[in-house]
Amino acid sequence: MKRLILIVCLLSSTLVWTACGKPDAPVKKPDPVKPIPEPPAGEDDLTKFTKDDKFTNPVMPGGPDPWVVQKNGIYYYTFTQGSKLVIIETKNVSELASGRRTDVWIPPANQPYSKNVWAPELHEINGKWYFYFAADDGTNANHRMYVLENSSPNPTQGNWVIRGKISDPTNLWAIDGTVLDYKGQLYMLWSGGNAGAPPQNIYIAKMSNPWTITGEKVMIATPNYDWEKKGNPINEGPQVLVNPDGRVFVVYSGSGYWSDGYCLGVLTLKNNGDPMNAGDWTKDPHPAFSMLATSKAYGPGHNGFFKSPDGKEDWIIYHARSVANDGSAGRTPRIQRFTWNADGTPNFGTPTNIDIPQNRPSGETVRYIHPKTNWDIAGFSSEVTANASKRMIDGNTSTFWAAATSSDYPNHYVTVDMGAVSRVNGFIINQKSENSKIKELQIMISNDNNTWENLGTFTLNNFDLRNLYIDLPQRKQFRYFRVVPKSGHVASERQPGLAEVSTFRYKD
Numbered sequence: 001m002k003r004l005i006l007i008v009c010l011l012s013s014t015l016v017w018t019a020c021g022k023p024d025a026p027v028k029k030p031d032p033v034k035p036i037p038e039p040p041a042g043e044d045d046l047t048k049f050t051k052d053d054k055f056t057n058p059v060m061p062g063g064p065d066p067w068v069v070q071k072n073g074i075y076y077y078t079f080t081q082g083s084k085l086v087i088i089e090t091k092n093v094s095e096l097a098s099g100r101r102t103d104v105w106i107p108p109a110n111q112p113y114s115k116n117v118w119a120p121e122l123h124e125i126n127g128k129w130y131f132y133f134a135a136d137d138g139t140n141a142n143h144r145m146y147v148l149e150n151s152s153p154n155p156t157q158g159n160w161v162i163r164g165k166i167s168d169p170t171n172l173w174a175i176d177g178t179v180l181d182y183k184g185q186l187y188m189l190w191s192g193g194n195a196g197a198p199p200q201n202i203y204i205a206k207m208s209n210p211w212t213i214t215g216e217k218v219m220i221a222t223p224n225y226d227w228e229k230k231g232n233p234i235n236e237g238p239q240v241l242v243n244p245d246g247r248v249f250v251v252y253s254g255s256g257y258w259s260d261g262y263c264l265g266v267l268t269l270k271n272n273g274d275p276m277n278a279g280d281w282t283k284d285p286h287p288a289f290s291m292l293a294t295s296k297a298y299g300p301g302h303n304g305f306f307k308s309p310d311g312k313e314d315w316i317i318y319h320a321r322s323v324a325n326d327g328s329a330g331r332t333p334r335i336q337r338f339t340w341n342a343d344g345t346p347n348f349g350t351p352t353n354i355d356i357p358q359n360r361p362s363g364e365t366v367r368y369i370h371p372k373t374n375w376d377i378a379g380f381s382s383e384v385t386a387n388a389s390k391r392m393i394d395g396n397t398s399t400f401w402a403a404a405t406s407s408d409y410p411n412h413y414v415t416v417d418m419g420a421v422s423r424v425n426g427f428i429i430n431q432k433s434e435n436s437k438i439k440e441l442q443i444m445i446s447n448d449n450n451t452w453e454n455l456g457t458f459t460l461n462n463f464d465l466r467n468l469y470i471d472l473p474q475r476k477q478f479r480y481f482r483v484v485p486k487s488g489h490v491a492s493e494r495q496p497g498l499a500e501v502s503t504f505r506y507k508d
Helices: 002-019 093-098 389-393
Strands: 050-052 067-071 074-078 085-090 100-105 115-125 128-136 144-150 161-165 174-182 185-194 197-209 212-221 235-242 248-254 263-269 281-283 298-307 314-321 332-340 367-369 376-380 414-431 438-446 453-459 467-488 497-505
Touching (some): 067 298, 074 093, 085 115, 115 174, 185 235, 197 235, 212 263, 235 298, 367 414, 376 389
Parallel strands (some): 263 298
Antiparallel strands (some): 185 197, 197 212, 414 467, 438 467
């Protein structure tokens, strides 16, 4: 009987198993996660790296009438674009070429301010942003000053609303408007004349709010020295500068901007003086900052001021040309540190040589660039024999990689083997000169040249050979990286190239 019961139980178990189907297959243990290889010994020996603590002027290939304002660790740069208002954001003014560019306002057609948009300035007043600029309808004699308002905390966001023309009762030709806040009273300073004909003088008037001039203007400067009359007798581009003791100066540009003699002069308001009393202003008889041929600085002028990121240094930004006797040559923005004389007046020194690297502003990011001794190319989509992909990592920006003419977006790529796993905080990209520059570049990383992590697609500015910095949100650790051009600045140029690609890390 016991044997019969055992057989019945076994048969019942078999029927149940058959009715329910096959049992679950044994659970497979997951493959062990491969640990990311550690960087080799010596990776933290930064003496083998190149310390990136210098810069050279100019800080951008173009941009006349430069202006910089700082808020919450971000610098907002603008300049004369002519047809619109542009803001470039950066954390480091010496890296302006890498800044994120935003076209914030394009004037509507058929307005008195539709054309020749000159010398814009961005100011934050009472919690709102104001864009002051000069513009006309296509005729220079009709140049007047205008102002936009934006309530967004970030001037590259929100809506810019035209507040209209800002003028004194005479409503004469006016450009280069700026604002002085003195003892709780707002003032506007600008350069004016008769329909744009010389001479140009500097005027001041009170303001009842950031978009309204109240009362009559007062002339506080007129070109009366020879150094203010090169090309034409002109005083323009007034800029307010306040020293550490609260003393007020106005630094202005003298002579025609197209002349090599274009330079900076200084007006000084006497202590506790009245800005509306012309007699309280004193003009220095000599220029404070002028042409220096050995530095390739011709016609230096139309400046602005800013503090270093840590607030310890004073810096001036200005434009100049690199060639002599050519008023049509491009004016490029340059920066340099200035100091204060014992009497409290500014000491701008002389223009720095554009061929000599300068120390970055104090508090700017310091990077350490990885050596490329063991770097190699691990793969590429195509290349021109004379411009092989290895030229992209040879440390020489005068050579470059170029994709084959038969290739096309988005089928380009180059894979770089760094030779060992490295800690990386970002990339430095150098566009090739002239044509076929990349606009959008995807970067991917790997430790085995097989499994890839996409770091994102980054927009590159259209500048020849400049260091374009890509800072990663967090440090990455990898051996291989792949650059994948996704689009170009010129749609018809389908054969991209790069002059150089580098990686960097921070000290900590």
